[in-house]
Amino acid sequence: MSGLFSPSNNALPSLLALLGSPRTRQEWNERFTHWERPASISEAGTIERAQSNVLAALSNNQWLVRERISIFQQGSYYNNTNVRTEADIDLRAVHPSVKVDYADNVYEESAQAVLGYINYGLTFDQIFSHMHTELMADLGRRFGQENIVAGQKALRIKGITGSRAEVDVVPAIRLHHIFWRSDLLQYEILEGIAILARDGRWTLNFPEQHHNNGIAKRARTAHRFKKIVRIFKRLRSDMKERGVLHGTVPSFLIECLVYLVEDAYFMVDADDRYARVRRVAQRLQARLRDPQAVPLMTEINGMVIPPFLAIARSRQTMRPWPAAVLG
Structure with missing residues (x-):
């Protein structure tokens, strides 16, 4: 940062x-x-309707349900820092699998055993590829394929002035950064989300x-x-x-x-x-x-961005690294 x-x-x-x-x-x-005023009542209504339509579009997707994908707000609207005339909302679709990063003072095998991480069975690439496919299909059916734009990270649903807010839906997984608390003699977890872009780059957010x-x-x-x-x-x-x-x-x-x-x-x-x-x-x-x-x-x-995050933000990760999940 x-x-x-x-x-x-x-x-x-x-x-x-x-x-x-x-x-x-x-x-x-x-x-x-x-x-200094937030979105007007009518703008907020347009945004909320757009979110409801997205949730409705995805509610019957059996793969998303089976994989326990959860939808959350994020961004300016969620943080109440959006301005008037900004009729848009950011949503994240979070898969329960975990990207685990370890601080330099952590012995990985020991931490995995103590915290109970197990292999999820799919690679990061497989998870994000499947999420993109399922989201694109359902959102396209609801809003029209011509109104869905696939970016490096998000699927953007085009807005219609006065009728539909612009929506960005970002596929993500959970992020756990593990570090050792020498004063407490225990591992601790810093939780966030990890986003794998289509070019193989990671973005880590909190x-x-x-x-x-x-x-x-x-x-x-x-x-x-x-x-x-x-x-x-x-x-x-x-x-x-x-x-x-x-x-x-x-x-x-x-x-x-x-x-x-x-x-x-x-x-x-x-x-x-x-x-x-x-x-x-x-x-x-x-x-x-x-x-x-x-x-x-x-x-x-x-967060003062430590070296592990700086590296994770920039490195290529198209290798078939396995995702983890808490056992």
Whole structure:
């Protein structure tokens, strides 16, 4: 994650320049009051209907039922950081098999015996290939094959303005990172999800830790954290329209950057919205210019990405490695 925080690829200097544009402070405050709001009731209804349709499309698939595939929300809508005009939702379809990673201080055979992992009987490639096939078939029957786009990781269902939200369905399995607690003399498991892209690359995520930490940050900042995230996302769009921003700044990165700003910067009660946005942006700019701070920055899930994750994110895994499951 820390590579995304390089000062050379962040847009904060441009953001601060934009806030000094010909708009008056009152005009900025009026915009921010609108931009900080979550999806409207009608937009939320469109999103929820799209999710219900996806669940209905997959409910009778016997392979998914037999393999105990579970569907969960994730992403901006789940984390309540989506902005108005964003009618989309991310869903993950999670297979119960497990990708197991071990910390350097773990003896793998001992950990497997203690924790009870057994071979699932299928390789990762077989699991993800079958999931893609089953999901594509059922979603295509429900929404039309022409409306399903297969990406590297997700199957995207095209949205219809005012009628159907765009939906990304991501096949995934469970992730267990095993590490040894020398103070407790026991193994512990860090749980997340693992996504195998069609090109063989793994993506490792921790959506529940992200979700819970975002809720806690919102509470600590008098409900201001997620409002500022939405404002920054709308500022990104505004900057692109004005020709100030030319690169790509992912929503996930914006959310992580705002999260990294200490709570006190959200809690100056004398600040109006304009002052608070500037205060957060200036603090982020200062942190991104600190070469010692950048390598320690984390995602919202709180993980400092250790070497095992960096390797797992990039390595090719088209070999027939077996999946595991807890016995």
